[in-house]
Amino acid sequence: MRDDLGGAIDVAGNAAPDGILGPFREKEASFYTIKDIWSPLQLAEPERFASGLPDGFDGRIRLTNHYTFISTRTCRFTWRLLDFHTPSQRRDGHTVRDQGTATAPALEPGAQEVLRLPRPYGWRRADALALALAPTVTVTDGHELHSWTWTIASATDQARRLVRKGLGPAVRGRLADDRLVLASRHTTVTLDATTGMPAGVTHRGKDFTLSRGPLPTTGTAGLTRLTHGPDGNGYTVEAEHSGVLRHVRWSLHPSGWLQLDYRYHLTGEHRRPLPRRRAAPPPPPPAPRTRRPLLRNAFLRLPTTVLVLASLGFLGLGEQPPTPEWGRLLSENQPYAELAPPDRPRPGLRPDPALRPGRHHHASPRHPPPLNRPPPRQAPAHHGRPPASRPRTRTARPSPASGTSTAVTR
Known part of the structure; x- marks a missing residue:
């Protein structure tokens, strides 16, 4: 509603006041709020700078990169030390005491890094520190994306410096x-x-x-x-x-x-102060491309590790009973290797007939034949002639009808 236009509603297309820009295209507070919220680089510790620069400020500012694909190597950081005009100077604005460019950290997308600002001599005597963020001209046209301004002196110190109470005649x-x-x-x-x-x-x-x-x-x-x-x-x-x-x-x-x-003294129901906005936690940094080489190296070293542990157990230096251990089991069963050799053939080896079930090869008289086992049966000698065939008789079960049985002889 425009009072200067007779109460008409200002709907001049894109030139209408929308809360971001006013009717005269002036920037309103929402303009800077949107820049702050949508800035691709955010302060990782916003509460630390809520009331200006902290007392022990050492020039380090931790930033979070909210870019998806762009590193901060393509950004430019410019700092300025400002002196605000006092009311006695009868003008607004500020004067730049000193300025320079900070080295942009190699901040990958989604990561955090520390930006180090120089502290020239006498920087504490300035009123405020301003930090501006802008992409390099090679990426965009170099327009400023966002800026921060922090007071160096506290509000009490500012008032003590500006307000002079005792000068002049009595009131x-x-x-x-x-x-x-x-x-x-x-x-x-x-x-x-x-x-x-x-x-x-x-x-x-x-x-x-x-x-x-x-x-x-x-x-x-x-x-x-x-x-x-x-x-x-x-x-x-x-x-x-x-x-x-x-x-x-x-x-x-x-x-x-x-x-x-x-x-x-405020009584009754009232709105509570809004909680302080905090930056969202940064996403985890991308994993380095070392997972596959590490897995390959681990699998290559696994057999050697198993053999070393088994060797220690075989020598009695591994796990002690009752914990089962492969090398100790091999050491304890070593005396029985000749008494009960493996029966199953291994791939690529021809089985030895003497080691088949029922046959035992005694290489030493110290090992007697196993007990409770009959000696192996030997085939009779034929002296070059085939053995005579022996008749075999099969007896049939009696038929339930006649009660007789039949014997068949071959």
Whole structure:
């Protein structure tokens, strides 16, 4: 809805405001949120940089490569040390104190690696550190993909450096017609004595639309007590409220800085703070191509390992009873190798008739023939003539009908 167009709905095709770009093609907060979420490189430890650079920052930043096929060798990392303009400089923006290019780590797709940034002399005196990520010109047109900016000094240190409370003459305060006016050298603050909220602020003759605050988004805030008076060279106004807003304190310093401190108590159902977004765990790195060579080497060494273990067991240096061990079994059964040689023929060997079942070859008189076994039968001598055929008689079973039997002789 465009108020400047008589309430018409702005549907100018792709030029319409969509929450990413505004009606004047300006970048809104969603633009940078999408860049942060869709960035192919993410911080592996985002909670470590949630409040700026950590105290013991040593120049190392662990990154995760979310690219599927591209290594970070094709990326370029540029760092800058920034100094923000102060309110007394009457301009916005920042000044680059120092800058350079960091060596991109060889970060494969799905892996993590540490990016090392140089720390030039006096880098702690800068306000912030900015790190920009962009592909090389040989891959794309070199446009920036994502950037991070971390404050080096804490918020307390920044406020202590920027806000100068004690410079200037003492602040004066006066109450007139339900209006409490606080005046310093260049700043005048007017508070409504019936609500305890500011009604207007003037600095160097210029009015600022700072009024009717602070207000809770839900609940009520009713003034119950208002006190004011000098506080050193400054002037302080304290307001007690009933409801969600409990206490408000306004302090005007001699330098013209206006400070606000407040306390509130939220009751009832309310939305809990969203959990901190954490980067997804990186996928496991691809396995190196060494599985097949290792398997081949293991299978080639397996027979040698088995023979070495069996040899140790044969010499009595392997596993002890009652654990079964191949080499020890061979050693214990060695005396019986001549008494009961293997009966089955081995491939490629001609069986020895003397070693067939029922035949025993005694190579030494120390080994007597086995007991409880009849001696081998020998065929009779024929002296060159075939043996006479012996008649064989087969007797038939008697027939149940006649009760007779029949003998057949051949």
